[in-house]
Amino acid sequence: MKITRLETFVVDGGWRAWMFVKVETDEGVTGWGECSDTRTPNAIAGAVRDFETVLVGQDPRAYEARFIDMARTMRSSPGGIAARAIAGIECALVDITARALGISVVELLGGPTRDRVRLYWSHCGTTRVRHHDIVGKPPIESWNDISALAKEVVTRGFTALKTNVIMPGKGGTWFSGFDRSMGPNDEWAPNWLVTHVEKLIGTIRDAAGADFDINLDLNFHFKPEACMRIAHALEPYNLHWLELDNPDPDAVLQIKQSTSTRICTGETLIHMQGYLPFLQRHAADVFMIDVPWNGIAQGKKVGDLAAAFQHNIAPHNHYSHLSTFMSASLCAVLPNVRIMEIDIDDVPWKDELVTRPPEIVNGHMTIPKGPGWGTSINEDAARAHPWDARKSAHQKNLPPAQSF
Numbered sequence: 001m002k003i004t005r006l007e008t009f010v011v012d013g014g015w016r017a018w019m020f021v022k023v024e025t026d027e028g029v030t031g032w033g034e035c036s037d038t039r040t041p042n043a044i045a046g047a048v049r050d051f052e053t054v055l056v057g058q059d060p061r062a063y064e065a066r067f068i069d070m071a072r073t074m075r076s077s078p079g080g081i082a083a084r085a086i087a088g089i090e091c092a093l094v095d096i097t098a099r100a101l102g103i104s105v106v107e108l109l110g111g112p113t114r115d116r117v118r119l120y121w122s123h124c125g126t127t128r129v130r131h132h133d134i135v136g137k138p139p140i141e142s143w144n145d146i147s148a149l150a151k152e153v154v155t156r157g158f159t160a161l162k163t164n165v166i167m168p169g170k171g172g173t174w175f176s177g178f179d180r181s182m183g184p185n186d187e188w189a190p191n192w193l194v195t196h197v198e199k200l201i202g203t204i205r206d207a208a209g210a211d212f213d214i215n216l217d218l219n220f221h222f223k224p225e226a227c228m229r230i231a232h233a234l235e236p237y238n239l240h241w242l243e244l245d246n247p248d249p250d251a252v253l254q255i256k257q258s259t260s261t262r263i264c265t266g267e268t269l270i271h272m273q274g275y276l277p278f279l280q281r282h283a284a285d286v287f288m289i290d291v292p293w294n295g296i297a298q299g300k301k302v303g304d305l306a307a308a309f310q311h312n313i314a315p316h317n318h319y320s321h322l323s324t325f326m327s328a329s330l331c332a333v334l335p336n337v338r339i340m341e342i343d344i345d346d347v348p349w350k351d352e353l354v355t356r357p358p359e360i361v362n363g364h365m366t367i368p369k370g371p372g373w374g375t376s377i378n379e380d381a382a383r384a385h386p387w388d389a390r391k392s393a394h395q396k397n398l399p400p401a402q403s404f
Contacts, residue, residue, distance in 0.1 A: 034323045037081075044081050079270050087295040106370075116361075121344045123164065164219075243263075279305060313336055354377060
């Protein structure tokens with residue numbers, strides 16, 4: 001079997017781009033991978049095309065060798081766009097290998113260790129603050145709306161959620177460090193914001209109950225000092241975890257050692273060498289693995305490494321249903337899985353993009369059964385929803401660029 005062609009699809013996800021990789025072979029077996037990144041999807045698509053000269057004519061089933069071929073090609077600029085392109089391709093190659101054998105990726109990688117995986121409802125409230133009109137849900141305009149949403153999550157069978165620093169109000173807002181705004185207090189949490197976050201989590205806790213698991217994601221928005229103040233303020237609410245990102249493992253460890261609030265990190269780390277200094281320091285309690293940015297085989301290696309250091313993992317998965325199947329496949333073959341992320345509030349065409357949507361029952365997803373991922377991309381639907389960053393909801397919500 002030989003690789004004959006690579007094709008990319010950059011698809012409209014409403015306020016973000018979904019990036020799919022299709023790999024074709026001379027025996028008619030096709031594989032799919034996802035490597036979504038809203039900020040540089042066209043750059044990643046270009047990188048995927050650049051790898052055609054490395055891959056066409058090679059056996060896709062030797063996916064470890066193909067990974068090494070691609071990694072060597074990009075050794076002078078590892079990580080970032082190159083790593084995400086490699087991950088999308090690697091996932092498609094693993095899909096091909098399993099399909100050629102007539103089995104699931106889960107079986108190919110030695111699983112399953114479980115028949116279902118627990119989910120948490122991600123960007124809960126965040127999406128309705130930003131894009132309630134796109135997802136067809138009521139806006140978040142008051143603290144009562146926050147409370148009602150938490151109760152809705154419980155009613156729908158979920159036992160955990162994750163939110164961001166959201167601010168209910170007419171035309172509600174949310175606190176983001178990814179937009180174009182800059183100010184004198186960059187990555188610092190003023191007193192009013194710490195108090196606001198405490199009220200946000202307290203409102204959710206009161207509505208969802210004492211046994212419900214709550215995650216709060218701070219992303220890259222704050223320096224360690226601010227993260228420590230927020231973590232300390234939230235200690236009475238027994239968070240499932242406080243999620244944050246920082247490239248310095250010692251900075252993350254400093255935060256963890258300052259609080260009884262559990263810390264989660266890792267969604268932007270790449271491959272074992274990226275995770276190793278964090279794991280060696282036991283810098284966090286839970287480590288996220290992003291399959292669309294690492295690849296499934298490489299992601300499993302990270303998960304096994306985390307197990308060796310006695311840590312649980314949780315897939316980072318705020319993408320399309322293809323990524324959900326990929327992430328659930330990782331969960332199926334690892335013993336040290338805490339929980340898995342999924343976006344429930346989403347664009348109305350999300351289900352149309354795949355040949356089979358995930359099966360979710362009582363806040364758990366059934367582990368995929370083959371062939372391959374257990375689903376594929378519907379090309380007609382993907383072509384019907386092309387991404388245009390200039391017209392995206394994300395772009396419309398950005399503040400005007402500032403000049404200095």
